[in-house]
Amino acid sequence: MRHRQPSVAALLAASLLAIALGINSGHSAGEPAPVPPVNTGSTSAP
Structure with a gap:
């Protein structure tokens, strides 16, 4: 495996994390959540 584009690895890691x-939140794969809890949970967003 060549580490030529670290951004690709970061994207893969981020997508896998998401x-x-x-899955841990209990959302179905075919039924995406209307609003990500990460964005709604932060009230100090710019």
Whole structure:
């Protein structure tokens, strides 16, 4: 495996994390959540 584009690895890790979080939250794969809890949970967002 060549580490030529670290951004690709970061994207893969982020997508896998998002999928894992979605599964842990109890959301169905075919039924995406209307609003991500990460964005709604932060009231100090800019």
